[in-house]
Amino acid sequence: DIVLTQSPDSLPVSLGERAIIKCKSSQSVLSSSNNKNSLAWFQHKPGQPPKLLIFWASTRESGVPDRFSGSGSGTDFTLTISNLQAEDVAVYYCHQYNTIPPSFGQGTKLDI
Amino acid sequence: QVHLQESGPGLVKPSQTLSLTCTVSGGSISSYDSYWSWIRQQPGKGLEWIGNIYYIGTTSYNPSLKGRVTISVDASKSQFSLSLISVTAADTAVYYCARNTSGRGWFDPWGQGILVTVSS
Numbered sequence: 001d002i003v004l005t006q007s008p009d010s011l012p013v014s015l016g017e018r019a020i021i022k023c024k025s026s027q028s029v030l031s032s033s034n035n036k037n038s039l040a041w042f043q044h045k046p047g048q049p050p051k052l053l054i055f056w057a058s059t060r061e062s063g064v065p066d067r068f069s070g071s072g073s074g075t076d077f078t079l080t081i082s083n084l085q086a087e088d089v090a091v092y093y094c095h096q097y098n099t100i101p102p103s104f105g106q107g108t109k110l111d112i
Numbered sequence: 113q114v115h116l117q118e119s120g121p122g123l124v125k126p127s128q129t130l131s132l133t134c135t136v137s138g139g140s141i142s143s144y145d146s147y148w149s150w151i152r153q154q155p156g157k158g159l160e161w162i163g164n165i166y167y168i169g170t171t172s173y174n175p176s177l178k179g180r181v182t183i184s185v186d187a188s189k190s191q192f193s194l195s196l197i198s199v200t201a202a203d204t205a206v207y208y209c210a211r212n213t214s215g216r217g218w219f220d221p222w223g224q225g226i227l228v229t230v231s232s
Contacts, residue, residue: 097217
């Protein structure tokens with residue numbers, strides 16, 4: 001099974017600043033079928049289902065502000081949130097969908 | 113736009129069976145490229161994929177729960193269901209249903225989630 005490890009577990013930030021969240025995979029999540037990294041990022045707020053932000057490691061979901069960006073390849077990935085807004089307070093999860101069982105990182109809590 | 117909604121009891125006694133249903137609307141549960149999953153989040157923990165089902169009944173389960181989990185589908189009702197036997201307090205969680213599509217893989221959309229507490 002692929003284990004995803006996020007860092008840090010908690011990230012205190014200030015409004016307008018930039019937050020960087022890292023996700024390291026125990027194995028490569030590069031898909032052999034399309035040569036894309038099968039890595040997504042979700043934003044999770046209390047009482048709501050997780051919201052898809054990024055897929056294929058760097059493709060922003062429709063409607064997601066361009067303050068959110070994803071990068072990385074193979075086993076190391078990064079979610080960057082620029083110009084932090086109050087509504088960005090949430091837990092962020094990386095998720096690999098390259099192999100069964102699909103798995104999630106342990107989450108990074110963003111505090112403003 | 114596909115919408116998913118979980119339903120079922122919010123309280124289950126230890127050793128009994130947890131049963132939940134997810135109703136799919138706004139799209140076909142029999143879509144050739146859709147897989148229907150159950151995912152849970154235990155208190156204070158991350159997200160755990162439980163398993164999925166294809167509309168013809170083909171299933172895949174997380175080995176961590178295999179043996180206790182059964183996922184079934186009723187395409188005529190546009191529903192799929194989760195059954196988890198011999199529950200303990202460790203199975204207390206918010207349970208989500210979600211869709212992923214072949215060729216893409218990530219979960220979207222998700223249901224709102226339902227809290228199930230295992231307690232006597």
